[in-house]
Amino acid sequence: MTYFFETYGCQMNSAESAALLLVCREKGWAAAPDGENANLVLINTCSVRNTAEQRALGRIAMYAGVKKKRLAAGRNLALVVAGCMAQRMGEKLREKFPAVDYVMGTASRSTFPLILDAVGKALRDESPDRSVDPGRGFPDVNSGEPAFAFSPAHLEEGRFRSFVPVMHGCDSFCSYCIVPYVRGREVSRDPQMIAEEIRLVGERGVREITLLGQNVNSYNWNGGELDFAGLLGLVAAEAEKSGVRWLRFLSANPKDFSGRTIRAMAEHPGFCRHLHLCVQHGSDGILATMNRGYTRERYLALVREIRAAMPGISLSTDILVGFPGETEGDLEEVLSLMDEVRFLYAYTYHYNPMEGTAACDMPGRVAEEVKRERLSRVIALQKKHTAALLKERIGARETVLIEGISRKNADELVTRTERDEMVVVPGSASMIGSFAELTLSGLRGNTFRAKEFTLCPGG
Numbered sequence: 001m002t003y004f005f006e007t008y009g010c011q012m013n014s015a016e017s018a019a020l021l022l023v024c025r026e027k028g029w030a031a032a033p034d035g036e037n038a039n040l041v042l043i044n045t046c047s048v049r050n051t052a053e054q055r056a057l058g059r060i061a062m063y064a065g066v067k068k069k070r071l072a073a074g075r076n077l078a079l080v081v082a083g084c085m086a087q088r089m090g091e092k093l094r095e096k097f098p099a100v101d102y103v104m105g106t107a108s109r110s111t112f113p114l115i116l117d118a119v120g121k122a123l124r125d126e127s128p129d130r131s132v133d134p135g136r137g138f139p140d141v142n143s144g145e146p147a148f149a150f151s152p153a154h155l156e157e158g159r160f161r162s163f164v165p166v167m168h169g170c171d172s173f174c175s176y177c178i179v180p181y182v183r184g185r186e187v188s189r190d191p192q193m194i195a196e197e198i199r200l201v202g203e204r205g206v207r208e209i210t211l212l213g214q215n216v217n218s219y220n221w222n223g224g225e226l227d228f229a230g231l232l233g234l235v236a237a238e239a240e241k242s243g244v245r246w247l248r249f250l251s252a253n254p255k256d257f258s259g260r261t262i263r264a265m266a267e268h269p270g271f272c273r274h275l276h277l278c279v280q281h282g283s284d285g286i287l288a289t290m291n292r293g294y295t296r297e298r299y300l301a302l303v304r305e306i307r308a309a310m311p312g313i314s315l316s317t318d319i320l321v322g323f324p325g326e327t328e329g330d331l332e333e334v335l336s337l338m339d340e341v342r343f344l345y346a347y348t349y350h351y352n353p354m355e356g357t358a359a360c361d362m363p364g365r366v367a368e369e370v371k372r373e374r375l376s377r378v379i380a381l382q383k384k385h386t387a388a389l390l391k392e393r394i395g396a397r398e399t400v401l402i403e404g405i406s407r408k409n410a411d412e413l414v415t416r417t418e419r420d421e422m423v424v425v426p427g428s429a430s431m432i433g434s435f436a437e438l439t440l441s442g443l444r445g446n447t448f449r450a451k452e453f454t455l456c457p458g459g
Contacts (some may be wrong), residue, residue: 001120003345004038008056009046010251013083016165017044020082023316027116036066036257040078040119047087047178050352053085063456064099068092070329078119078138080104084182088356101137106183107148108170114141150189155201160208160433161202161403166194167213167232169312172253174280175291175358176351179214186214188221191231195238202242205431209239210250218256229260236268245435246401246418251278254302255293266309272418273310274344277303283330286323292455297338303341313417314344314389321378322371325364326457331374338381344420346382350375352384363427379384384389386446393421393448396440399436402431415453420435423451434459 003024006015020042024031032038041063046052060081067077078104081093087105094100103117118139148168155162169184170177198209211231212221219228226234232249239247247270254277265271277299281287284295294302307313319338323332338346350371353360366374400415406424413427415436424447425438436453442450 001040001116001123002032002038003029003040003042004032004035005042005044006035006059007044009044009048009052009083010333011038011163011210012165012168012214013044013046013153014394014416015165015212016083016109016151017042018156018163019153020044020109021156022151022153023112024116026115027120027156028239029116029237030421031262038077039123040080040116042082044082045081047084047088047354049349056081056085057081060093060097060100064097066098076123076138078102078115078123080115082109084178087182088178088381095113098137102141109151110147111141113243139340148184148187150193152193153197155197155206160206161210161401162206162208163210163212164194164197164201165189165212166249167216167219170214171218172215172255172290172293173358173457175289176354176360178354178357181356183214184362185264186218186220188219188399191221191234194231198202198235198244202239202244203435206244207435208246208248209235209244211235212246213249214251215253216249217223217252217258217261227258227260229258229264232261232264232268232419233269236264236270238454239270247272248274251277252276253278253293258303262309263308272420274316274418274420275306276314276316277306279337279341280318280321281330282334283326286326288331289325289359290323291358292294292321296333300337300340312419315341316345316349316420317341317343317349319346319378319382320351321348321374322366324351324362324366326366326374331377334378334379336386338378342385342389343382345386346378348375348378348382375455390421390443390446390448394440394442397437398423398440399437400425400453402427402434402453404432405429415450421448422446423448423450425453427453430456 005017007013043059045056045408063079067079070077078101079099081100082104086103093103118141122138154390167188170180171186173180217228219231241349282296398417400417400423402413402415404414406414408414411426415423435456438450438453440448441451
C-alpha cells in the first residue's frame, strides 16, 4: 500500500502531516512518487484565507478526476481531506465532492490509523476483474466523538530541523481569523511529552527545533504550573543535553509576550536572535476592531524591550491592510510603525472576508482597488527596509546552519543565520546539516553571498 500527501498552510500543518507520515510507516505503508499512482492521497488543508481554501478545492477536484479514471480501470483510490478546511466544512465537502472518502478535521487525527486499516483491507479484497461502481468509496470509520490529542512525534525522517508543537488552538478570537473556530480552544501539551520529543529528535541528529502553537506564548500547563517562559527554560535545558543547538518558536502574539519570556530568551543562547512578532496593523482603531488585545504603543514598547535584552535581534511580522473601516490615516500609521521598527521582512496581505469570522459582516468595506494600492505601498516600504538592513550586514561574521544545495548551482550551499537570513556559499552536499562560520561578503537580491566557510567544532 502506498500514500501521497499534499500539505498547505502553516508550519503546524507541516508538523501534523509529519506525524501522520509516521503512522503510515508504522503500518507498513510506503511513499508513492506522486498522487496519481498512490493508493491513498491525503490533502492537508488551510482555512486562513479564501485563496488557501480555493487552492485546496482545486486539488480535490483534480484528484476526483484521477479517482474516476482509476475506478474506470478497475483500481480504486482513497481520498482523504484533513486540516482546517476539513474541520470548517465537515461533511459539506463530501456533498460537494462525492469522491472524497474521509473528512478528517483537526480534532479527528486519531481516526487516521483506522482509515489506513479500512483502506488497506478494502484494496486487498478487491478483485482486478470485479465490476466497479464509479461512486464506490471505502468503509466508514467511526471512533465516536472526536477529541484533540497531540501526536507523540512529528519528526520527518532524515531532516536536521524539526517542528515540535507545544500548544493547540486559540482563545484570542481576532475578528478576521478563523483559527479559533477550526482549531478550537487552547490546549497546552504535557511538558514531559515535549521534553521526550526533544530527546527523540536530538538522538536522530536534529540540530534546530521550532516550537509551534497557534498562539505559542499563551502556553499554560496545568492551571499555571508552567507558563511559556518556564517552558522555554525546560526546552533549552533538554535541547542542550540532546545536542540540539538552535531553538525558535512560532507564532507569538504581542498581547501575551511577557518580560519573563524575553529574559528566558536572552539568558539561553540556544534561542536564535530572530523573532516573528505579528503586528497586523499600526492604528489603534483598527487594532481594536481586529480585537488584537494591544495598542500601537504597547507593541513598540515590547519591541524596545526585546531589542534592549537582545541587541542585534532581527524582527519579522505580518501586516494586514484594507480591513473594514480602514482610512488613509490608518494606513499612514502602518507605514510610520514600519519606519520605526524596521522589520527584516514582513508577510503582507490585504483583507478578504472569511465566512464564519466576526469581521465578515462588518460595515465599511474597502474597495478592492484601494486595498491593492495600499498593499503596494506597504510592500514597497518593506522592500526598502529589507534592502537597507541587509546592506548594513555585509562584512559581518556569522554562524550558519547549512540547509541544502542551491537550486541555481549544484556547487553552492544554501545556509541560514540565526537572524533568519539566507547565505549562499560554495560547498558540497556532504556538509548539509552542519554548523559553519562565514563572512557575509555580498548580496544578490535578498540573499547574502560568502566566499568560503569553516565548520564549527562538532559540525
